[in-house]
Amino acid sequence: MRRTPVLALALTTAMTLAACGSGDDPLATDAGSPTEDGTATSGSTGEGEGGEVIVGSANFPENVLLAEIYAAALSDAGVEVTTRLNIGSREAYMAGLDDGSIDLIPEYTGGLATYLNPEITVTSSEEVLADAQENLPEGLQLLEISEAEDKxxxxxxxxxxxxxxxxxxxxxxxxxxxxxxxxxxxxxxxxxxxxxxxxxxxxxxxxxxxxxxxxxxxxxxxxxxxxxxxxxxxxxxxxxxxxxxxLEDPESLFAAQNVVPLISSDVVNPAVEDALNAVSAALTTENLTAMMVEVVSEGQDPAEVARAFVDGI
Structure with a gap:
């Protein structure tokens, strides 16, 4: 079980959120119980037994969609996948990555970099990515970033x-x-x-x-x-x-926010890396925005929209 000083506050926050909620905590799925996608988890500790990858998401529609895209791409690559969606804010799901409740989540470079280093001053995609990578907790890594940004x-x-x-x-x-x-x-x-x-x-x-x-x-x-x-x-x-x-942001308060897979190093292998990097290569701000119209405006199932996107890669 990983424990780092950076995540100590996040873990406390997540525990508080679970205690204050209705008990329907996505990170509290017991072995054999159904997860958000209706499948059953085998009770993985997050250390990659049997090649399983548990994909999580934050609690907003776009992140759920991206998690479904990651899950579909991994499934096509022959990886065993379960999903735990709508976990909550970054403070909550970072704790899930820390304790192994999830192995993978769609992240945004600027938000992650600022979370890890509140004193960050850089704003370009390359510099923000480098800052985030420099401050990542042990046992986590970022794969290739996508062109897609959601700032x-x-x-x-x-x-x-x-x-x-x-x-x-x-x-x-x-x-x-x-x-x-x-x-x-x-x-x-x-x-x-x-x-x-x-x-x-x-x-x-x-x-x-x-x-x-x-x-x-x-x-x-x-x-x-x-x-x-x-x-x-x-x-x-x-x-x-x-x-x-x-409104324009002339002082660049909101840094670059490229979509990127944040993943536990324990579950990274060539099949996982190739599948997720292919998704990043195909994602653009334009096609992500178009998919969000389908999900939010038209009410389509995020899993079905994700499947159509992955089938087109």
Missing amino acids: DSLVVTQETADELGVASIADLEPHAGDLVLGGPPEFESRPNGVDGLQEVYGLEFAEFRSLAAGSNLTVQALRNGQVDVANIFSTDPAIEENSFVV
Whole structure:
């Protein structure tokens, strides 16, 4: 069982989340019980017995879709796969990687790098990847990054953009004190969240309203005026569907966010590596956004959308 100082707080956070929840904890699957994809886990300790790979996901639709893509590609490569989806925030699933509850998760280079090194100052894809790799806990590794990016962004309605005359995050500075910012709970405490906006752009909002990551609640809150500014992932189809305005980030508070497999070294072998690297080579921001339209806007099953994508690689 791996234990590192970097993950001590994450493990405590995950235990707290499980204790406060309904008991339906994706990381608490017992041996032989059904996982999120309906299959049964053999009770692997995460050390790769029999070549099994347990694929996890964060608790928002895009990450679930990416996890299903990884699972489909690995299955096609003859790897035994189970999935544990909708685990929670990075603090929770990093603890799962640490204790072997999961072996693999779709990550985003910038978010991971900032989590591991809150003092990070680089923003390019190559530099962010290098920083993340330098600070990875022992026993974890990153495979090849994809071209696909899904960055944090600050978004306003077209009406707000016109009324305030804002096109960038910096333009919010004289107005922030009268505005409500909405975002996922962790955005309030992460270095590139509320604190980063204050430090980098001098923004002090009237209020921060906690909303579920990647959920339609954020879109509804922005559309209905319950929040004035929202943290929405850049590939969310709701941005285009609602003519929301993504504010430019001239100070690069939000670093490069290339999609990348984060995996336990225990389960890496040529078949696993080749399958996941092929996925990364095929993923682009454009096709990821198109798949998100199918999942979020059209209500298609993420597993079916993932299967169609992998079949086309």
